[in-house]
Amino acid sequence: MFKPLDALLQNQIRLQIMSLLMGVETADFNFLLEETQASRGNLSVQITKLKEEGYIKVEKGYKGNYPSTHCALTRKGRTAFIAHFEALKSYWEDGSGTGA
Amino acid sequence: MFKPLDALLQNQIRLQIMSLLMGVETADFNFLLEETQASRGNLSVQITKLKEEGYIKVEKGYKGNYPSTHCALTRKGRTAFIAHFEALKSYWEDGSGTGA
DNA sequence: TCATTTAAGTTTATAAAACAAACAAGTTTA
């Protein structure tokens, strides 16, 4: 009846990160920081969780002399994101009575 | 860009409760218990939270000799449920690149 | 009858998660 939701994608910041990464090849820490409006600390933690689950890959390099972290979706992450929204539909469709 | 998600509706059990209530006039504790597969304790807590937020109303009566609690959506709850899914769309549409 | 079990929830104790403040390691600038 209800498809299980992806535990990692229940968090708004992580969902935002994933959503942003769906649209771009790669995104760096500061881009994600601005878009998500999260604190640095929180963003760092959520990126780490997504990485540990294998939903994104994280590479550390430099932008000029400053360190720079960029992130990209993995195939697994893309699949999970799509599946999560498929699952969410089951909560909507059941409730909204469309049966669709 | 991203519409804010409803904090209460990020939890799977609470989302299930709301979804179920969207489809029926009223639902009792045991019905919700079976459908959600939550433990009694957890279900009790989540019902209370939804009640405190004014998303559902809870009435206690009897079924035969046994106490029976039933729940129904409030208008506020219905609106919040719909708004939450509207917000979720913004995470999908941005990411999936449809722009729709 | 009176001890057990079952029903229907609630309370509480613990584990996990979210979050921001403080910290670290290096860079730029005055």
Place this chain on the structure above:
DNA sequence: TAAACTTGTTTGTTTTATAAACTTAAATGA
């Protein structure tokens, strides 16, 4: 060279989620 800035990470505290234990009352049965 010292103060301020960049780019993150670690840590400590507050919330949240969850199941175990508890409560109250009704049914069952020896």
